[in-house]
Amino acid sequence: MNRRSSGGSEPQWEGASTGSPDAGASLAANIAAEVTAFAHEVGSCDPVTVVGAQAHWDVGGTPLAGTREVRAPAGVWEHEPSEMTVRCGAGTTVADLSAHLAQTGQMVPLDPADDAATVGGVLACGFSGHRRLRYGHVRDLVLQTRHVDASGKVVTAGGPTVKNVSGYDLARLLVGSLGTLGLLAEVILRTLPVPAASQWLTGDGDPFAAFDLLYRPSSILWNGSHAWILLEGDPADVAAEASKLEPAGFAPCDGPPPIPAVGRESMRPSDLRALAGTGGEWLAEVGIGLVHRHEAVQAAPVAPANALLMDQLKQRLDPDNRLNPGRRPW
Amino acid sequence: MPVGYGRVVASEIEGAADAALLADLRGVLGDRARDNDFERGLYSRDGSIEGSSPAIVCLPTSAADVAQIVRICRQHRRPFLARGSGTGLAGGAVPVGRPVVVATSKMDRIIEVDIANRIAWVEPGVLNLDLSRALSPLGFHFAPDPSSQQVCSIGGNIANNSGGPHCLAYGVTTAHVAALEVVLPSGEITVFGGVDAEPPGFDLRGLFVGSEGTMGIATKAAVRLTPNAPTVRTLLLDFDDVSEGSAAVSAIIAAGLVPSALEMMDQRAIEIVEAFAHAGYPTGAAAVLLVELDGLGGGVEAGVEIVREVAERHHAGHVRVAADDAERALLWKGRKNAFGAVARIKPDYYLHDTVVPRSRLTEVLEKVYRIADAYDLIAVNVFHAGDGNLHPILAFDRREPGVDERVKAAGRDIVAASIEAGGVLSGEHGIGLEKRDYMGMLFSTHDMYTQDLVRETFDPDGLANPLKIIPTGSRCSDSFHQHVPEGAWV
Numbered sequence: 110m111n112r113r114s115s116g117g118s119e120p121q122w123e124g125a126s127t128g129s130p131d132a133g134a135s136l137a138a139n140i141a142a143e144v145t146a147f148a149h150e151v152g153s154c155d156p157v158t159v160v161g162a163q164a165h166w167d168v169g170g171t172p173l174a175g176t177r178e179v180r181a182p183a184g185v186w187e188h189e190p191s192e193m194t195v196r197c198g199a200g201t202t203v204a205d206l207s208a209h210l211a212q213t214g215q216m217v218p219l220d221p222a223d224d225a226a227t228v229g230g231v232l233a234c235g236f237s238g239h240r241r242l243r244y245g246h247v248r249d250l251v252l253q254t255r256h257v258d259a260s261g262k263v264v265t266a267g268g269p270t271v272k273n274v275s276g277y278d279l280a281r282l283l284v285g286s287l288g289t290l291g292l293l294a295e296v297i298l299r300t301l302p303v304p305a306a307s308q309w310l311t312g313d314g315d316p317f318a319a320f321d322l323l324y325r326p327s328s329i330l331w332n333g334s335h336a337w338i339l340l341e342g343d344p345a346d347v348a349a350e351a352s353k354l355e356p357a358g359f360a361p362c363d364g365p366p367p368i369p370a371v372g373r374e375s376m377r378p379s380d381l382r383a384l385a386g387t388g389g390e391w392l393a394e395v396g397i398g399l400v401h402r403h404e405a406v407q408a409a410p411v412a413p414a415n416a417l418l419m420d421q422l423k424q425r426l427d428p429d430n431r432l433n434p435g436r437r438p439w
Numbered sequence: 440m441p442v443g444y445g446r447v448v449a450s451e452i453e454g455a456a457d458a459a460l461l462a463d464l465r466g467v468l469g470d471r472a473r474d475n476d477f478e479r480g481l482y483s484r485d486g487s488i489e490g491s492s493p494a495i496v497c498l499p500t501s502a503a504d505v506a507q508i509v510r511i512c513r514q515h516r517r518p519f520l521a522r523g524s525g526t527g528l529a530g531g532a533v534p535v536g537r538p539v540v541v542a543t544s545k546m547d548r549i550i551e552v553d554i555a556n557r558i559a560w561v562e563p564g565v566l567n568l569d570l571s572r573a574l575s576p577l578g579f580h581f582a583p584d585p586s587s588q589q590v591c592s593i594g595g596n597i598a599n600n601s602g603g604p605h606c607l608a609y610g611v612t613t614a615h616v617a618a619l620e621v622v623l624p625s626g627e628i629t630v631f632g633g634v635d636a637e638p639p640g641f642d643l644r645g646l647f648v649g650s651e652g653t654m655g656i657a658t659k660a661a662v663r664l665t666p667n668a669p670t671v672r673t674l675l676l677d678f679d680d681v682s683e684g685s686a687a688v689s690a691i692i693a694a695g696l697v698p699s700a701l702e703m704m705d706q707r708a709i710e711i712v713e714a715f716a717h718a719g720y721p722t723g724a725a726a727v728l729l730v731e732l733d734g735l736g737g738g739v740e741a742g743v744e745i746v747r748e749v750a751e752r753h754h755a756g757h758v759r760v761a762a763d764d765a766e767r768a769l770l771w772k773g774r775k776n777a778f779g780a781v782a783r784i785k786p787d788y789y790l791h792d793t794v795v796p797r798s799r800l801t802e803v804l805e806k807v808y809r810i811a812d813a814y815d816l817i818a819v820n821v822f823h824a825g826d827g828n829l830h831p832i833l834a835f836d837r838r839e840p841g842v843d844e845r846v847k848a849a850g851r852d853i854v855a856a857s858i859e860a861g862g863v864l865s866g867e868h869g870i871g872l873e874k875r876d877y878m879g880m881l882f883s884t885h886d887m888y889t890q891d892l893v894r895e896t897f898d899p900d901g902l903a904n905p906l907k908i909i910p911t912g913s914r915c916s917d918s919f920h921q922h923v924p925e926g927a928w929v
Binding site: 190249264270271272274281282284285286301324344350373379394396408410411414415425439 | 553556557599600606610611614623625630631633634635637639642648668693696734736738741795796798823826827828863864865869874883887889895896908909
C-alpha cells in the first residue's frame with residue numbers, strides 16, 4: 110500500500126495545503142489508512158456484500174440473506190486537472206465526483222440514471238451511461254483500481270497514468286463483475302473536459318440516418334417513434350450539426366424522457382431497427398445496441414467454454430464464495 | 440523496423456522429441472510446419488534485444504489449424520507462441536522453452552466490413568495500416584496507430600494492447616476491440632466479448648487484450664471503426680528550451696483541449712529526422728511539439744488558437760500549421776520514422792517505453808540524459824508527450840565490448856526513474872521478457888500473485904508463451920517448470 114508514498118508527486122488530501130512534501134506524504138498515508146480500514150472491515154472469513162447507494166441492487170441477483178454489509182471508502186482524494194485524472198474512493202457518489210470535477214471544467218461521463226449511485230457501484234455493474242456513443246464504455250475510463258480480495262488483502266491493478274499496459278488488465282476484469290471477484294476500494298479515472306456546448310434535439314426522423322449524418326454525436330436515444338439526439342462540443346459545431354438535423358425533422362428540446370432503469374437488453378446496433386413497431390415502453394441507444402426497459406430482461410447465455418473460464422476465475426479468486434454471494438454477472 | 444540484436448545460442452537439440460512433434464504438425468499443416476535453421480533463425484527474435492530459437496515454425500491459415508497446433512503441442516507438452524510481424528519491443532514474441540511458433544502471417548484476410556455495426560472482422564495477420572487503408576474510402580479507420588503500423592499486425596496490437604500517437608484522444612487497442620475469436624490453451628475455440636452492447640459475464644475480452652499470448656491465440660477480431668475526422672490541423676511548435684516544450688504540453692491539456700496527438704522530439708531527434716525526412720523541422724531547436732487537432736471545424740480552429748496562445752506564453756520560436764495533407768504527411772513521416780533514422784548516429788538502438796505524469800516530463804527527461812551519459816550512451820527522445828509516454832532511444836554500437844550490459848543497466852535506471860516519478864512500466868509496448876523482472880517495481884508480490892492466478896485459469900499447464908509478463912517466483916506452484924534455454928536473456 111505504501112509503495113508509492115515516497116513519490117514526490119503525491120497529491121494533496123482534500124483541503125490540504127499544496128506543494129508541501131509533508132502534505133503529500135500525509136495524503137498518501139490517509140488514503141492508505143482508508144483503504145486498509147476497508148480491507149480490515151472486509152476481513153477474510155465470512156460472506157460480505159458491498160453496499161453503495163443500492164441504485165442497482167438487484168442486478169445479477171440480490172445478496173444472500175444474512176450477508177454482512179460493508180461500505181467502500183468515499184471521497185475525491187486527488188484531482189490533477191492538467192493530468193486529466195482523478196482518484197477517489199469507490200464509495201464516492203457520482204454526484205459528489207461530478208460536482209468536484211465541475212469546479213475545473215472536467216467530468217467523468219459515468220452518467221448513471223441516479224447520480225446518488227456510487228462510482229464503485231457503476232463500475233461493478235459495468236453500466237455505461239447514455240453518452241457511451243461518444244465517450245466509450247465506462248471500463249475505458251478506468252486507469253487503476255485497488256480492490257480488497259477474498260483473503261482481505263489489497264490488490265492494485267492498472268496504473269495511475271493516462272496510458273498504461275503494465276501487467277494483466279485486472280481492472281477491466283473487475284468492471285462488470287458485480288463485486289464477485291473483489292471489492293473495489295479506490296479507483297483512478299480518466300477525466301475529460303466538459304464540452305463547451307451541449308444541445309438535445311428531438312423529432313420523429315430516422316435515428317439511424319441521423320447517426321450516419323453526424324460526426325460523433327454524444328447520444329441517440331430512440332423509442333420506436335421518436336428519437337432524442339445529444340450534440341456536444343464547440344458551440345459553432347453543435348449549431349452546425351443541429352442545422353443538419355433540422356431538415357430531418359429534429360428540433361431542440363430540453364432532453365429525453367427518463368430512461369427506463371430495470372432491464373438492459375443487449376443486441377447488435379444493427380438489430381435495433383427490428384424493434385420499430387414493437388410494443389412496450391423502451392428506449393434504445395442507437396449505435397450501441399442497448400435497449401432500456403421497465404421490465405427485467407433475461408441475460409443472453411454465455412458460451413460453455415467462457416462459462417467454464419468464468420467459474421474457474423471465481424473459484425480461484427474467491428474459493429469460499431464469500432464476495433457478494435447470490436450475485437452472478439452471467 | 441528496429442535494429443535489434445541478440446544472441447541466438449543453439450541449445451542441445453532434443454532430436455527425437457522435435458522430430459515426433461514435427462511429424463504430427465506436418466500431418467495437419469504439411470510443409471507449413473518447418474524446422475529449417477533459416478526460418479527458425481528468422482523467428483528467434485522480435486524488435487527487442489532478446490533472442491532464443493524456436494523448435495518449429497508453423498504457418499496456419501485458419502482457426503482450425505491453430506486449434507490443431509495447440510492440441511498437438513499439448514500432447515507433446517511443448518510450449519507454443521503466437522507471432523504477428525515480430526515488431527514487438529519487449530520480447531513478447533521471443534521463443535522461450537524451445538516452443539512451436541505459430542506465425543499468423545498467412546491469416547491476413549479482412550473478412551467483413553460491417554458499417555451498420557461499425558465493426559470489421561479481421562484475421563490476426565492483417566497489417567494495421569492495410570486495415571485503415573481499406574477502410575478509408577468508407578470514411579473510417581482503425582484508431583490505434585503504432586509507429587510500426589506499416590508492418591505490425593492487428594494480432595500483435597491485440598497481444599500488446601498497442602497504442603500510437605493518436606491514442607491520446609482515442610484510447611489504446613482494448614477500446615477498439617469488440618470481440619475476439621480465441622483458441623484457448625486447451626485447444627478449444629471460443630469467442631470473447633461481442634458486437635452486441637453488453638456481452639454477459641466477466642470481461643474475458645478485456646483480460647485477453649494485452650495478455651501477450653499467454654491466454655491463448657486470437658484467430659479473428661471484431662475491431663471498431665472510427666469515423667475519419669472532417670477537419671484535421673497539424674501544428675509544429677519549436678522551443679529553445681525542453682522544459683518550455685514540456686510545460687506547453689501540460690498547458691495545452693490544462694486549457695481543456697484533447698488533441699488527437701501531441702508528440703515531442705528533442706534536439707537530437709530533430710536533427711536525425713530532418714536529415715532523413717527533409718520535412719523542414721527546425722534543426723536548431725531544443726525541442727519540437729507536433730500537435731494534431733481533429734474533429735469538426737469549429738472546435739479544431741478554436742483549438743488551433745489555444746495552441747497558438749500556449750505557444751506564445753511558452754516562448755515557442757515558430758508555430759507552423761501544415762497547409763495541406765501533403766505537408767501534414769511530411770511532418771508525420773519524420774515522426775513515424777524517427778526510430779529507423781537513429782541509424783544515422785549509431786547502428787543499433789534500444790527503445791524504451793515508460794509513462795510518467797505529464798507534470799514530471801521535464802524532470803524525468805533530464806534524468807534520462809544523465810543516465811545515458813553515465814553509461815556512455817546516446818539518448819534520443821521522440822515520444823507521446825500528451826499522455827506522458829516516454830520513448831527514450833539509447834543509440835549504441837553492439838560491436839563495442841561490454842555495451843550490452845551498459846544498455847541494460849541504463850534501461851533499468853530509466854524504468855526506475857519513471858516509476859519514482861509516479862509512472863508505470865510500459866505505456867504501449869507491454870512487459871514481455873524485457874520488463875518482466877521489473878514488475879516488482881510497480882506491483883506488490885500479492886498483486887503479481889493475483890495476476891498469475893488469473894493467467895493460470897486460462898493456461899494451467901503454462902504452455903502458452905511461457906515465462907512472459909509475470910516474474911518467476913511469483914507463485915509457489917510448479918507452473919513455471921519450463922527450462923530456459925541457455926543464452927536466452929530472460
